[in-house]
Amino acid sequence: MGSQPVEFDEFAACLRALKERAGLSYEALAGKTGISGSSLHRYCSGSYVPQDYGSAHRFATACGASPEELRRLHRLWALADAARDPGRGTDTERGRGRDGRGDGRRADRAADGGVGDRAVDRAADQDVAQDGPHGSAPALDPAPDPDASIPTRALPAVPTPRPPWHRRRSSALVVIVLSLALGATAWGLTAGSGGGSSDDEDRPLFSAACAGPVTMGQRGACVREMQRLLARAGAELDVDGEFGPVTLRRVTAFQVLSGVGVTGVVGDETKKALYASKTRMDTWSPDKVRLRIREVFGEEPDRAVAIADCQSFLDPLHVLPNTDTTRNWGVFQISDATLRQLGGTPRDALDPEWNIQAAHRLWSRAQNFGDWPNCDRAASPAPTASSASSTATGPALVQAVDSRPATSPPDTPASSSSSTSTAANCPAPGQRFKTATHDRVYLVGPGSRLYYIPDATVYFNLWDDDYRGVATVSGGVFADCGWDEAREFADAFMARTSGSLRTYIWDAWYGYRWIADRTVFDTYGFSTEKIQTRSSLSPIARDTRWQ
Incomplete structure (x- = not known):
């Protein structure tokens, strides 16, 4: 809930x-870089710093950045990357074997163009632009280090002793060998080659640590x-390492x-499709x-807009699983049966166009929104107070978890005085x-769902x-607004x-629920x-958010 590091803001300001x-526009940049517009917006807002410099380099190159600007952007990215949450600095979950960030060496290595710490992310990110919106050719090295190839006049002209000839020769050989190795790795990623130790390193989902399927609830x-691979394909989601409902939908x-088996479980077939980078998830x-x-x-x-917003938050890729293994799909959440x-x-x-047209066909059958009864009721204009039932009282219509509260007496005419708001x-x-x-x-919650505070002690x-x-x-x-239950x-x-x-x-209906961000909290x-x-x-419902 705290503010972002100042290094994030400086990096974002440079991008802006x-x-x-x-x-x-973000849409134009997305076409040039192969990165989703939503991700680019997060970079520019300072809410997210890309895991690898390659994404920032593609952004800057598409904007026509000069060599000096690329060099400055790289250093700002390195500082922002080093300023991430210290709790993540020793996170061995990234599979890179780092010892931590306490001594600041990682920022120095990143700023000087080091590649060892970020080998996994950099190699994997090489696929981002392979299947862009216009079928552009694969970019085998999308993130060259400006410091490694661009001289600068800003540095003082201090003579540097030349190493002995045999050391220079050894360095040259190392560069050649490293270049060949990186070239072979890039070719392997592009060709979608089979298993092997180098393949495991470049594709962590096929490593021994990720040998099994990746499933809901895993972290x-x-x-x-x-x-990260889903985000690279254009999906909007947080790369937070937790497989919750949003990740399941994506x-x-x-x-x-991508045409693979639809299971919601990331097995080998889905992993291969993710690394192949042939499917784009950019949408309206x-x-x-x-x-x-x-x-x-x-x-x-x-x-119609209110119902679609209620159904899917206007997200064309919204998928809702049902308890009977069926699913609802897209903007208007059309069921499998429909x-x-x-x-x-x-x-x-x-496809948002198909979904909207299909929903209109459903509406046209009876000229109403009866196929979406719950959201239709929430979106319908409320009847006047005179049409309300005189026996409609709140507690009688509340469905509690364990029992139903006792019915209160019906309202008297005096209770509906001019001092109260009309229903x-x-x-x-x-x-x-x-x-x-x-x-x-x-309390009226998200989607106009109704909740109640059990008693005054809880309220205060x-x-x-x-x-x-x-x-x-x-x-x-309750009758006027169509609320026949509250939670x-x-x-x-x-x-x-x-x-x-x-x-x-603690929500007595769901158990512990995560308050997703400060905006919701406030x-x-x-x-x-x-x-x-x-x-x-x-019990904690870790992946159920209060939104």
Whole structure:
């Protein structure tokens, strides 16, 4: 939840200056570099520093950087790379055998053009541009070290003793041998050659450490490498070394697009496809999806966009697995069964244009959004208060985990006075409210899902604000806004494990849930003072985020 190192900002500022001078959009740069536009945006915002300098070099080259600018960018990248979270400095999960960063030698080696520490990432990243948007030729050495080949006049002219002739000859031989070895490695990656020790080094997913399938719930170096390859293919995800729901969605989409078995498990077939780098996962932005939905659904554009946003967050590659092993696909989350009715395939459904057109066909059958009942109810205009049932009260409609709370008396006419908000104005996500006749506080969560705070003690432990910010509404709000159930929000316990920055909140519905980022943390009024440190948390739904 802390701020990024200043080295990240300096590196990002250099990238932004190059981009602004070149006058190129992220989309144009993505086409030139073979790196997804979202990744380029993260680089320029300072929220992420690429694991290997090659990505930054391609970015700068596409922007027309001079040799001096390349040299400066390389040093800024080296400093930013060395300034990463110290907890990651000794992370043996990357498979490079580093002893740590405590003495600062890694930054010196990176700034001087050293390659030993980053051999795995650099060799693997050579594939990024092989299958770019326009079928460009493979770039065998996309990240040459500027310091190794570009002289500089900024350094003082201090004479350097020349080594003896036999040492110069040995150095030349070493350079030749190293060049041949790197060339052979690059050829092997391009040709997709079979196993072998050098192949294992260049393709960590085929090393002994990653010999088995990479599966949901797994964490570590193998997951990180797999995520890196997905990001290289254009997928939007965090390279955090944890195989959670987002990674599962991206893996499933990649398997569909690459034509391998769709299992959600990264076995040998999927690993080969990842390293082959022949599948691109670049897709439409949410803004483009929103615009196209409005064009196709001219009859009800606003509701159509709201339903798609509810279904997939306007993500064309959104995949949702169901408990019966079926899946829902794409922008409008079309199910396997509906796909068969429409004569489509999962690959079709991940094409945003096809998905939107198919959804419009479904809408046209009855001129309504009945195929998406849950999101349709959330997106529908709320009826007026006069149409609400007089018996609709909050606690009676709440589904708790273990039992249903007792029913409160129905509201009296006095409870719907002018001092309370009307139920027709449904509370928005993030808003807290209560009814005039009951003190239970409700919270509207993401997707307009309704949660309730079990009792006043829990409420004050979470917010401690004497009900400030809590709207008082008519008891008919539950019927008016289509809420027939609510989930218990928390039992006032937030915690993190020793040595971790991740904050979890206990949700009686899901168990411990990870509060994904500071924005979410602040949106719901959480307090850092409430966070307790525990040696362990069990049971933890590690990959279930509160969003």
